[in-house]
Amino acid sequence: MAFLELRGIGKRFGATVALEGVDLSVETGEVHALVGENGSGKSTLMRVLAGVVSRDAGSILLDGRSFEPRDPGHARLSGVAMIHQELSLCDHLSVVDNVLLGMERTRLGLLDSSEQERIARSALDRLGHGDIDLSVPVGRYPISVRQTIEIARALAVGCRVIVFDEPTSSLTLSDAQRLFSIIDSLRADGHAVVYISHFFDEVRRVSDRFTVLRDGRNAGGGVTKEFTDEQIISMMVGREIADLYPRSAHNPGEVALSLHGLSGMTKPADATIEVRAGEVLGISGLAGAGRTELLRAVFGLDPVKRGRVKLLAHVGPASPAQRWAQGAGMLSEDRKNEGLALGMTVAENTLLTTLPPWVSPGWEARAAQSSIEQLGIKTQGPHQPVHALSGGNQQKVALARLLAHDADVYLLDEPTRGIDVASKEQIYQLIDAVAQRGKAVLVVSSYLPELLGVCDRIAVMSRGHLSPALPVAQWSQESLMHEAVGSA
């Protein structure tokens, strides 16, 4: 019997069946990837395991004994910890206070700081990061270090099962590498690791075995290296995706956006590029290289320090309001905090940039409905709040805004971050379609296969400097990476 056994797990929310008869087994010293589209039940299954929701059917065995978590705290104390996409650290507390949060050691009613530091230090040492200063407030560390601290917290309480829920979605490539080596050391240490991800390269890099969920049921699984990506994708979607990246012939026209020696306050340092109408131009590079900052400076969200920007007929920097008026639209990489107002409805979010002075309910419903149909957004209607939608559908709402605005220049920052394969496919088709209609598209992405799949030309940002854009045929994943790390 495996160390962790989930058998026949079932869960309903009202009339919706979220899980039905799902099995999962994970050994110690194994990294097990859990894959599936958004809404396939991966998150619900892990929430059952972590005690966030209770199950309706099935059993969980941990180390041969029945495991009945009452709540996440109880699950954690019983040995199962979950590392979420959004970290649960208190930014103002020090590293040691965070690692020991909820299990503080006291002596005579006072915090026993030497004992606390010993525990925190030993947990960080086991992760190979004993160099982290324990007394510094967590908020001063970059996200990758904060994630390490969160993992250390799970180790400090003695967890043997550690679940990672899309842990790399906010990490740079080098930080992701560092996380992978941490996961390797967890495996070597005899932990059972469950790893949820949308990225097949990551699944290949970290996992020994995998399990696919589709519509709340098991849809296959096995030893990772015995299956191809295509085989796993077809398990996920239940059909063959012949080509994830549609590519029709684009006919680049006039220059729609040109940057000359552009630099922002900190980044980018120097960016020169021309994007033509009817072409998709990609910007590759490591997170933190200045790609997002480049888009923000062009769109007026960050100041321009030097250099020339020309958007269609308009020369010089402009505010976001002016950019929209000039015919540009931007999709933020940060859907939750900047891309969408989650509490507002689908209609309100879609039409925020195109509102007439008087907003008639009829106009609003019609305009939003046409966007919903155009993008195939799965929603109960235009007046549903956006927070109720899945990640992929939320992203489609954010994109719908640019379409509803009928922008001529699309600035897209990580357009498929954290969304399911089917939604990704639709977004790739959409990018292709708008380019065909003669729009200029500038795409920033950290996912190399995606850039190679959708772009006509690609430029690479490295430490704030933008390389010349070359036709996509002249790039490979390896050469993009070489250029990004500046070792070419």
Place this chain on the structure above:
Amino acid sequence: MKGLKNTIGLVVALAVLYAVFAFMIGENFTSVLTIENMLKNSTIVGLVAVGMTFVIVSAGIDLSVGSMVAFVTVVFAFALERGAGVAMASLWALVAGVGAGLVNGALIVGLRITPFIVTLGTLLMLRGAAKGLSGGNPIYPDNSGWVESLMLTKGGSDALSIPPGVWILVAVAVLAAVALRYTRFGRHTVAVGSNEQAARLCGVPVARIKVAVYSLVGVCAVLAGLVQVSLLTGGDPTIQEGLELQVIAAVVIGGASLAGGTGSIGGTLLGVLIMEVIRTGSSLIGWPNWVQQIVTGAIIIVAVALDQVRHRRAA
């Protein structure tokens, strides 16, 4: 949909409270005179609460409204006393109120200080300015012209007589409700409160919206100030201390969240009426002031708690 449920809940709460007090007190509570008085008492809180709803929906707060109303009454009375005509004095009052609102907005946007702190500062400053201008004592000018009649009721008759001030509140509330729901300005206000960064990305003029909503509070404070003058027949630098808490309570009972992004004018007015029914009812029963305060406080907490429970169910 959510807004409608919220409104129905508040209407039911108001009706139940009214029925309970009517049952306990009898005719003294249901009389035309009492209803007139309740409407009159609600006017100042209601006017200011309309403006405050915009501020709270935009995720802001304005603590300076009580001082602002007092300042407006003093400016108006002071101008009259110095020989200005009623129209001129009203204009001065308008300049004073809108100016104060503009200053609030400009400081919040320009210095990037949280609204709580800025308006805590202007709460003290406006109160001080009102006292300085009036020499610390109320000013009773000889004749306030039409302003005096704002809150006059015919009196003596059995028919309900609604004073002009209440009609002004109704008109302002209707305009505000339409503006909040069916105009670009209203939508932008909600967007700023719901997610300021997203609003900025979408080209919403965030700074202008913020200045506008605090100025709108200024406009409402001017109207409330003139109503106050009518009730007092003068200007008083010490009047309406603590108004801000009543107003915020009414807006919150009305379903707005201090985190921004939600709230409605209808809900706010129902919140104002609920507070007034409790106040009048408990004073007619003969409960002492301290009981009224405890009851009102409890109602605020219960209202918000119910709202939370409903949200959790919906989620």
